[in-house]
Amino acid sequence: MLIKAPKGTYDVLPQDSSAWQAVERVMRENAALAGYREIRTPVFEHTELFARGVGDTTDVVQKEMYTFLDKGRRSITLKPEGTAGVVRAMLEAGLHQGALPVKVYYLNTPVFRYEAPQAGRMREHHQFGVEVFGAALPTVDAEVIALAARVIRSLGVDDFVVNINSIGCPVCRPTYHTRLRGYLEERKDGLCETCRERLSRNPMRALDCKVESCQTLLAGAPVPLDDLCGECGAHFDGLKNALDVLGIEYRVNPRIVRGLDYYTRTVFELIAQTDQGRHAVCGGGRYDGLVGQLGGPNMPGIGFGMGIERLLMLLEHSGNTPPSAQTPDVYIAPLSERDRMEAFAIAEQLRGEGIKSDCDHVGRSLKAQFRYADKAGARLLIIIGGDEAARGEARVRDLAAHEEAVIPLASIAHEARERLGNLRVRGAATSRSGASGAEPPSK
Ligand SMILES: [Zn+2]
Numbered sequence: 104m105l106i107k108a109p110k111g112t113y114d115v116l117p118q119d120s121s122a123w124q125a126v127e128r129v130m131r132e133n134a135a136l137a138g139y140r141e142i143r144t145p146v147f148e149h150t151e152l153f154a155r156g157v158g159d160t161t162d163v164v165q166k167e168m169y170t171f172l173d174k175g176r177r178s179i180t181l182k183p184e185g186t187a188g189v190v191r192a193m194l195e196a197g198l199h200q201g202a203l204p205v206k207v208y209y210l211n212t213p214v215f216r217y218e219a220p221q222a223g224r225m226r227e228h229h230q231f232g233v234e235v236f237g238a239a240l241p242t243v244d245a246e247v248i249a250l251a252a253r254v255i256r257s258l259g260v261d262d263f264v265v266n267i268n269s270i271g272c273p274v275c276r277p278t279y280h281t282r283l284r285g286y287l288e289e290r291k292d293g294l295c296e297t298c299r300e301r302l303s304r305n306p307m308r309a310l311d312c313k314v315e316s317c318q319t320l321l322a323g324a325p326v327p328l329d330d331l332c333g334e335c336g337a338h339f340d341g342l343k344n345a346l347d348v349l350g351i352e353y354r355v356n357p358r359i360v361r362g363l364d365y366y367t368r369t370v371f372e373l374i375a376q377t378d379q380g381r382h383a384v385c386g387g388g389r390y391d392g393l394v395g396q397l398g399g400p401n402m403p404g405i406g407f408g409m410g411i412e413r414l415l416m417l418l419e420h421s422g423n424t425p426p427s428a429q430t431p432d433v434y435i436a437p438l439s440e441r442d443r444m445e446a447f448a449i450a451e452q453l454r455g456e457g458i459k460s461d462c463d464h465v466g467r468s469l470k471a472q473f474r475y476a477d478k479a480g481a482r483l484l485i486i487i488g489g490d491e492a493a494r495g496e497a498r499v500r501d502l503a504a505h506e507e508a509v510i511p512l513a514s515i516a517h518e519a520r521e522r523l524g525n526l527r528v529r530g531a532a533t534s535r536s537g538a539s540g541a542e543p544p545s546k
């Protein structure tokens with residue numbers, strides 16, 4: 104019997120991985136342009152890190168974590184989000200004691216949530232994210248938002264909205280909590296059990312409760328913006344001003360609170376609009392208390408996470424799937440069995456010279472190799488053997504133009520490169536009018 108992948112997981116297959124690579128390249132390049140350096144942290148951490156970091160009143164910690172005891176009876180949790188592990192790593196390595204701010208990104212980090220799998224949100228999914236530590240000015244909030252917007256735009260998606268909100272700080276949030284709690288107490292009977300339990304400790308969690316009756320009931324609830332203290336208000340104004348200066352359009356959405364406890368002040372989401380509906384492709388915010396909460400010094404922080412699966416789904420819906428870059432450029436076909444080893448050696452030689460080449464390893468006839476090379480998307484087919492080989496030459500066929508020529512074997516790499524170069528110029532001229540736009544920026 105075949106063993107299937109566990110529920111909520113999936114495989115990135117060879118025909119899909121070039122889209123991943125293209126997206127990753129755009130993320131890497133844009134992060135580097137803004138001075139962010141890569142960090143990689145483990146897939147699992149001590150459970151306490153997330154209980155303390157993410158907040159034990161959140162849905163994530165209460166219901167969705169992959170937690171288990173290892174053989175040493177330690178409670179271990181598979182990363183449910185990207186930030187807490189990065190903070191742990193920074194503190195452990197003392198990065199925060201160097202020059203500030205610390206600006207890092209993580210790419211393709213697997214994130215695990217035990218929840219009902221939904222489109223673009225699997226039990227194991229992958230995130231691109233950035234974190235900045237040690238910078239409190241609102242310009243850095245705008246920088247992080249601009250970076251997220253630039254990544255999405257670089258991939259050819261222009262139809263998205265930046266939603267921003269401020270959820271206050273430890274100074275002003277108690278005032279808001281009191282007011283919200285009053286509102287919720289009056290409607291307690293209509294709340295779901297989870298919201299009723301959270302009422303005393305963290306009433307704001309109710310704002311992002313997924314239960315429909317709770318959402319209806321909360322339509323008229325007070326919002327954090329109403330109770331911002333002077334400093335939080337000034338910070339929010341500073342962010343809006345910076346976004347205006349950068350020409351980034353945004354909408355103040357007073358109902359975004361995000362699902363994690365550590366956020367303070369700025370929270371934001373990038374929502375893309377396609378024919379298939381709206382997709383949240385990126386979410387983030389400021390977490391000025393998190394580093395302190397995890398045992399470090401009092402230090403501001405801000406970041407975002409971008410779901411890579413969601414982004415790829417969005418690219419597909421908007422017709423921006425990055426082009427596949429995995430086809431061979433040259434296929435080397437032996438004319439007969441006697442020429443097989445020579446053909447293989449030439450394919451290896453071309454690879455050594457940086458030309459993407461392939462050849463036959465299954466014993467196909469020449470005709471079948473033609474068909475195979477064409478289907479695989481090769482641009483040139485080079486036939487080794489016969490009279491040409493005896494004269495130190497080979498026949499080369501342009502598979503798109505159906506033209507043939509004879510080239511000297513001694514300069515086969517040069518000849519192949521020359522012809523591929525010409526093909527590329529022609530290809531570029533014809534595809535510029537296409538709807539791609541997904542071609543990542545060249546270095
Ligand atoms: Zn405040």
Ligand SMILES: [Zn+2]
Nearest residue numbers: 295298312317
């Ligand atoms: Zn609820």
